[in-house]
Amino acid sequence: MMSSQQNLKSRFASEKRLMRLSNRIYSLLILAAIVGCGILAYASVFDDFFLSDDFVLVALFSQLGPWGLWVNQQHGQSLFFRPVLSLISFFDYQVWGVNPFGYHLTNFFFHLMNSLGVGLIAFFLAKRLKFQPSYRRILPYLAGFIFLLLPSHTEVVSWISARTDGVATFFGLFSFVFYLAYKHYYQPRFLLLSGLVFLAALLSKESVVTYPGLIIIFELYEYFIKQNNRNRLVARFVIVSLYIWMLIIYFFSRFFKLGELVGGYGEEVHLSFDATRILQNLVIYPTRTFIPPQFELDFTFWLIAFLGLVLLFVLSLAVCWKRRPKFSEVPAILGFLIAAFYILVLPAITVWVSAVDTQGERYLYFASGFASIFLAIILIVILQNLAFILVVSSAILLYFGTSVYDINQNWNTAAKISEDILVSLQEIPKSQVIINSLPDNYHGAYIYRTGLIQGLFLFDESNQFEIEFNRQKINPAFENVKFTTDNIRIVMNHSLVEPSDSIIVNNPEASVYQFQLSHPQASFYAWKKNDLETEDYQVTNLESHQYQLRFTDVSRAEDLVFYSSGKLADKL
Template structure:
């Protein structure tokens, strides 16, 4: 039966993410490929100077580059395979925990399947799967879940190979992404929960890997690394709590919060989800459900989930758009263990509960499809806008008023613009090219930039300009960036050809 469940997880993943497979790369994807092109197998996040130290994920990306080049279809498919693997690991972890909690195999198998399905279709996980650059989150999660499962098997069988396999899983995950820095504490909690004696002694190799990583990371980064503004969060402890709550809230959302009441699809998805939750609550209260004989240890699950998000709460989440939702990919694996088991128990208690839970799952599936489609459109916008530069003069400086930053929570040119030019338009790489700002595409991709008398505005009142980030800005006078307009000094306009974004392309401003 479990192989049928594994196949069901894979089919569900394909049903959600097939829209993204052929879509072009976006944002940081181009930065990664250019770094690999220039620096080889460990060209990305492995050597000084670097903000991050992720040598094994650099190897992952390099294999993509060597085997099929800059080809989105296969790279996105590999991401989907990792997501499927993580879904299967969620199934295995759920099953083993439920058996420990007194469930029968007949109960545990379908409950584990619902946990894995919920993990597979959770809209908050779309960023980690649909974005090539976020593969590190899935590989790190696979390493963490694999390590926990192997430690549980080690507790039962006592085989050293299982223990050292867990250490290797942790090392592989940590050297892919620093989000596993708290894993030794998670492993200690896990070993104590399993009742393994000498848990502290068994953790010594884990702490050894942890220390080795920090030493190498300090060498590669030559400092604390990460983004400077993220570390400023530590000066405001209350913000860490706010970020943590926001991440947990975002994890359970069916669609972006900004679309509620503004976009008909997002509003419909929220409506279905809300109705499902109301029916579930009504069914639960009307049935007067007694405490089930089969238990769920929420303290363990939430403890693991909170430890999983500790390394990332210095980064600001955005429930309005699902931005940075990839950071809760591992935490969501622990939450869905309990949620899927609870779903299974409640679905057996009455028609109202079954109807409500079915609507919630439909909302999550629809929300995931909506978000995957947003990443597809973001890729199309990134590709079309970049290729439109081929129609501009190559013998003059190009001054781009504003880059599209993200659409519906999917990154377009958050970063990687100049790297994309060097990678896909190498003949334009030497050409002076400057960017003055970014702008949002919150709900529509047909947003255009208008320009006249030195002032740029947006065609959509819902969208705003953002300061430039990760791009080359024009030398000389500073461009004034405000949410509703962009003021460009005449001295900058005279430096070259001014381009605005319209109709999916960068086009010259009339008169320039």
């Protein structure tokens, strides 16, 4: 009798081990499929050349060492306090030098880790739902998969310089993972880890300052909505205070280093509250998270898409009401996720995320993690059938993945043009040039909004244009750093609609040139760095589609260099 019981226990233990092993294999296969799809979506950008600010980033590290990103070359002084990001990027420079492949790998690695972070957050939230076991198991994978392939992520992943948001989001997401682990296991070490990782997020990008709001609304959710009174309000305030203290440490360190609290693009941008723009952003931001840029559609499209999201939310609430108490926990979780999204995009609510191309979509990256969990829960609640969930989510993920692949072709094109311009300029037999215009971006993929001088500094071994690096201390907090040359002038920048876009040139009289963009939807940009009037020339009749260049020093007309179809040439 005793032997029979032992055999049954042994068989039960063996079956349990086999089940655990099969679950692990199942999980590994799903994770492998997710990673494989991510690689397919982004593999085309791994070999892309540097773009715009990428040249600035690498050039600064080559001269300033591990703290190169503390100095913002474009603005002439350091307005950013990002030591953790600087160290991570400097490590890339030490390993890869001027090979962009490794920098792209790092960006993609952080994106994969962020997808894992989203999945872990969904895992802990799923424990608070009364879903059947199969739904709870699939939710983390689905949420992480959605985040991996969202079409609003190409700027962060495909553009090396946008890694700022990828790195800050990595620390932000895992800070929340450790916080949820503390709430689940009640082990203080998880809470301490959460606070320290949050500080690392702040030291990667300042826009994470609203993160404590995430903790506050989750504590309120537990106390009032979930009615979990395990901790009194005082105890919950102690938890929140940890993150407040991290903010205080951060702001003190930032002020000590920079001498001011508001940096970045300045108070005129970050503290400028335009009610119309803010209201539009409240509509565009959540929809732009899920929908790729639409080149020829106006705000009406995004308003309709927003109403569609609202309708999905209302439909899910109706299902939850009908299926209560099974889905009674869902509305509160969905409300938390919506609040989390808007709290995390709050620092960018006064800026601009383009609806027609990829410019600025990096501001949505952190918040999109919670939007991904929101969409995954909505799909499970509305469909309520594992087969339907898999079919519909596969269709959505296929749409997301193909959108990412298509958008990445813009980054491929921009990178090719960036490299061709750098090479073609070095092949021009001149030591002084005046460039009529450089492409600013191609459908939002930046090309040479900045970075040409730094690109030549890195890749032109002959130093054909005599580029110098200057560094001057202003005060204990600031120093000016500049890559300068008197031998290159850039008159204008312009957008590209097609890779073959060119600039039509007319020379009505000696030393006078009229330039017109070949594509009617392209535009000239006169940035602050563009010299429209110098001792050698002046720009007149400037419009979005054309301008006139008149040389006051006739001899300098010989130094004019023309942009056309992705390259520079000294002859028409």
